[in-house]
Amino acid sequence: MIDKKYTILNYGCQMNESDSEHFAGQLSDLGYSLTNDYHNADVVVVNTCCVRESAEKKILGKIGELKGVKTSHPGQIICVAGCMAQKGGDKLVKKYPQIDLLIGTAQVNNFKAILLDFLADKRQKVYDDVSIKETEFEGQCIRKSSFAAWIPIMYGCNNFCTYCIVPYVRGRERSRSKESIKKEIERAVADGFKEFTLLGQNVNSYGKDQGNRHSFAELLKECNDIPGVERIRYMTSHPRDMSEEVVKVVSECKNICENFHIPAQSGSNRILKAMNRGYTRDKYLELVDSIKKYCPEAAITTDIIVGFPGETEEDFQDTLSLMREVQFDAAYTFIYSKRSGTPAAGYEEQIPLDVKKERLNRLMEVQNENSLAKNKLLIGKKLEVLAEGPSQSNSEIWTGRTRTNKLVLWPVMGKEYTIGQSVNIEITSAQTWLLKGKAES
């Protein structure tokens, strides 16, 4: 065994978090142990995101900083993985010679072999083939949480929304086999995990690359039935592909959480079309209605982009009115960021930054009102919460999440809780971002 250390700097979405857990598993297999201090690490993996320019800038700053760190730690191996690695290829390693290995998004589970190869010949290399088959991987990963597990069910995206870089850096849709997914969940249950989030860029098209249209609904049902599973979540859903069948399955299966994350992106038909989203405002609202009909207690959340090229004040007003009409529980709101290589980057009528910022502020104001109003409706209710641990600022207060994914805080009042424990909490007050309550005695 070698006495060597690794660290992983993770950026981006849940898929990257999952990939980082797979890097950690392979590093541990090779005898490396974790350090949180990258100054002392023998292997540093920077797992990158390029969905918006702001993410990319921050990460490039970090890669720049690692040059100095490596000078004072000769022999340190710097691996840049993830979506920027896939996008940047040779250019990135030329500009940043401190990078030893560039590992594309389909190479995650080849990492062990890649690192061994590097240790043998110490030559800088780029691995950015996205066409390889990684879908049946069953190697070990080291999960960050002790009770909630990410479970990738498919890789890539075929949608090509005109603003989005993801299909270019994650490749075409590839579904993992149901057997492999279920085996991973069963193993994690045996290790004490209770909550499982099925991951993919567009989970509703799971199985379509294998010719099965109903596959996601079937997968949900089968995961719901695995003994020991307490909660199933999934992300992300595409409103165009989310069928009423899936909504019904969620309402019927007791372990599937009543939380629908359905990114609307805009409330204007004109902008939805320019974004290539494949649905209209009315179709989106039909989906919301069917969720409200079959799962009245469900939380509905969304993603919105403001300032897409050509977005007029009228288009933006359509988005505001959609927010007011649906009353989302929460919304992730973004300023449109130009991504070179995507169609929208070449569109005329790019919106000035000050207009985008001003729209974002107005949007957040409406959403904050909605979030607070929705949370206040829960005062007096008893909700099942999975405990996540003491709050950072006060060990006498514990935190956890409801099935609808809302953050709840409660005082321990002399009781002992364990991470992952299911606790019934009566909600006593509500804020925009969280609920407070007391545990049932």
Ligand code: SAH
């Ligand atoms: N596959 C998922 C996640 C995509 S990235 C989905 O389709 O929802 C997460 C969010 O980032 C998107 O929903 C979108 O709102 C936002 N996003 C993607 N590209 C963007 C861009 N160029 N500028 C601003 N926000 C963007």
Ligand code: SF4
């Ligand atoms: Fe991007 Fe659209 Fe694919 Fe989501 S569905 S990853 S927004 S292209």
Ligand code: F3S
């Ligand atoms: Fe970012 Fe790649 Fe995820 S671009 S959002 S890390 S798929």
